[in-house]
Amino acid sequence: MLESRSLSVEFGGVAALSDVTFTVSGRSVLGLIGPNGAGKSTFIGAASGLVRPISGNVSWRGIKLTGRRPDQMARLGVARTFQHARLFPGLTALENVMIGSHLSGRSGVFSAMLRSPRWRKDDAYLESLAVEAMESVHALHLAQRLAEDLTAGQQRLVAVARALAGGPSLLLLDEPAAGLTDAERELLAEDLTRFFATRDMTVLLVEHNLNFLMSLVSRIVVFDRGSVLAEGTPTEIRSNPAVIDAYLGAEHAAR
Numbered sequence: 001m002l003e004s005r006s007l008s009v010e011f012g013g014v015a016a017l018s019d020v021t022f023t024v025s026g027r028s029v030l031g032l033i034g035p036n037g038a039g040k041s042t043f044i045g046a047a048s049g050l051v052r053p054i055s056g057n058v059s060w061r062g063i064k065l066t067g068r069r070p071d072q073m074a075r076l077g078v079a080r081t082f083q084h085a086r087l088f089p090g091l092t093a094l095e096n097v098m099i100g101s102h103l104s105g106r107s108g109v110f111s112a113m114l115r116s117p118r119w120r121k122d123d124a125y126l127e128s129l130a131v132e133a134m135e136s137v138h139a140l141h142l143a144q145r146l147a148e149d150l151t152a153g154q155q156r157l158v159a160v161a162r163a164l165a166g167g168p169s170l171l172l173l174d175e176p177a178a179g180l181t182d183a184e185r186e187l188l189a190e191d192l193t194r195f196f197a198t199r200d201m202t203v204l205l206v207e208h209n210l211n212f213l214m215s216l217v218s219r220i221v222v223f224d225r226g227s228v229l230a231e232g233t234p235t236e237i238r239s240n241p242a243v244i245d246a247y248l249g250a251e252h253a254a255r
């Protein structure tokens with residue numbers, strides 16, 4: 001279970017999250033939505049150890065995640081994507097994804113980047129994990145392309161593959177469909193549905209494209225101005241007056 005307990009985060013004295021409490025049970029996909037600036041990325045930052053809360057915490061299977069280092073996160077089986085793809089330039093797409101599989105492997109990300117002897121030993125196995133992850137999101141044709149030569153949408157797919165490659169048990173996806181074409185987005189929704197169905201994993205998905213999000217999630221938490229505004233099934237959320245007022249708008253809810 002992923003549990004956020006009274007989580008509060010401030011930036012320069014200004015509250016970004018205030019007393020956020022919710023849980024995500026075992027094998028499920030939770031959508032996190034809300035207006036711009038509501039605190040969704042900040043939550044992912046806190047859950048992945050990069051953003052330090054002023055109080056409260058996020059825990060995963062009873063272990064506190066807040067304040068942990070990236071290598072500790074990887075060992076706990078936690079992977080994330082960022083709002084901006086953040087691939088390493090100068091490396092191919094495949095090498096970028098292999099860094100994701102190294103995060104859960106033995107030799108670590110720096111060893112991977114420096115191509116140490118230990119890294120080379122693990123290489124074949126980790127490459128097979130990376131190839132599998134790229135295949136699962138229809139990105140294998142990009143494998144030998146340099147990261148900087150990819151379109152924004154392709155970079156995003158590679159970043160998603162990198163997060164999947166380590167076989168995470170907790171996956172935090174920050175707007176994985178942003179910048180994708182309609183066709184790419186539909187294909188990614190199908191690919192992720194298939195991937196999640198065959199893995200024992202908990203997923204937290206932040207996404208502004210609600211058709212994409214609703215096709216993947218079983219529950220939704222809505223943030224507004226740093227607090228939890230509502231929580232429920234997609235059907236409940238679509239018809240919640242407070243959510244319509246703060247985020248969805250009457251036109252969207254009616255669709």
Ligand SMILES: Nc1ncnc2c1ncn2[C@@H]1O[C@H](COP(=O)(O)OP(=O)(O)OP(=O)(O)O)[C@@H](O)[C@H]1O
Nearest residue numbers: 011012015016034035036037038039040041042043
């Ligand atoms: N590093 C930072 N320094 C200062 N303020 C920040 C920082 N990161 C986020 N904030 C502020 O915290 C609040 C929450 O931002 P956050 O990015 O988490 O929202 P969000 O819901 O992810 O928004 P969006 O949908 O636009 O990505 C905003 O007011 C934002 O300006």
